[in-house]
Amino acid sequence: MMLPAVDWAQPWLAPYRTHGEAAAQAAHRTSVASALQALKAAPVPDFVHQDHLPAGQSYEAHIFQTRTVPTRDNLHDFFNGLVWLAFPEAKRRLNELQAAEIARTGIGATRGPLRDALTLFDENGAVLDAPAALWEALMARDWATLFVTRRALWSDARLLVFGHALLEKLVSPRKAATAHVLLPLPDADRSAALDDAALARTLAPGRLAQKPFVPLPVLGVPGWCADNARPEYYDDPKVFRPRP
Template sequence: MTAAATAAHAGNSRRRFVAPLRGQVEAACFRHPLFDGYGEYLDLLTASHWPGIDALNTRMPLSGPRFAEQDAALLADGVHYETRIAQGRIATRAENWHDLFNAMVWMRHPALKQALNRQQCRHIDRIGTRERSPAQQALTQFDESGIVVQVRDASLLDPWDRHDWTTLFLANADRWREGGISVAAVVGHALMEQMLVPGRLLVGKCLVVQGDASNAVARVTEAISAGEALIAPSELRPLPLAGIRGWHADQVAAFYAQEDYFRPLREGRVYPRPL
């Protein structure tokens, strides 16, 4: 990446992301590994027209909340977004990429999304809606930018702990392919939205499951439901997703030396043990 491109990335990261129009997005965008696991829903993204609320609800499990169009009439009740979900309605904006990706995560991982909602509501019941606890901040960060990572080779946690990105990504590229470490699920719908712009350098906020659990997402869901995870934002490990082999085109050694993206470990920063 050139110095100018690096500077542009740094500037873009400080500005609010604006998604491209539907007709401006190439279908090839959705072949990126970030969308692995969502293949059965990609028609919602690639069709020439936006899916309506009824079309989204037909893809949801029969039990649980339903999508409801977010319009003036819906918002007039004054109910908090999370509280409304607990009452059975997920406020969803029409023709909106962010909310469409959120809907896809609800379709794919409903138990996880319900666990996040229950914890948000628990904190709202305790402190109201005028403040946000550290746990609510962590829950929101994971909801927007969350990645579930499974680590079968425990030795790979050490370079991640130290932000030794060259070792984690370049020296151990084969371990990412072979499953020593792997992305078990992308659950952050804001990450999906930003991937609409190819080449964007994204950072996931990760919960890590260590070992050979057959369903890492279920383990994360269990931990969130029990209040054992997402107590504070500091639990979330940053993962520069462009470093994973096959997730970005420019993966030469110099790419991993860019400290504005592959950031050094902040002094005193310590990560919790994996689940």
């Protein structure tokens, strides 16, 4: 399997680089599933080829029931596997909630609010550890304050791209790439924001059904794009949209 070239020096790939480089090299000789399987440790489920998923079976229900992750030979599933390796507790929690909803309501034309939110975070989510002033500006969609006036505060901030579809998009970065950032719980400990077990504990169904996310164009983050060193980079209302 020949994966597209990935620039592992990009800052959003830092949590995944060690496993990613090793798995990408191995995938050239074998399948993506086998490359990921060689790197897994408990409590990560086994990675198996996509043909292990029976026809008509729900993907999320199958993972929950078999503790295996059907994996295709493509970049999307490659990044999904890397997130499983880096954040197994959070991924397992998302899967448990998806499987419980499928068992409760079945598979229909629409997912419903909880499964929509679970899928959104799994595919496109991010977690931000940042000073209160940055959170206030982000919530207000005050991009000038967030990225220009308060730019120095980003030295005390960390953004984790969790969603594997977003990681796939960022292989060919585009200015409009936007994460759905999970809002912190009131009085949450900042130091635990990017911790796997702590993140898993915040993924409560009642909270997620309310879609507690705020959009963040990730290439606006200082250091994530050379062009954003110029303040006028943010004068683009198609990307840095005002709050509705």
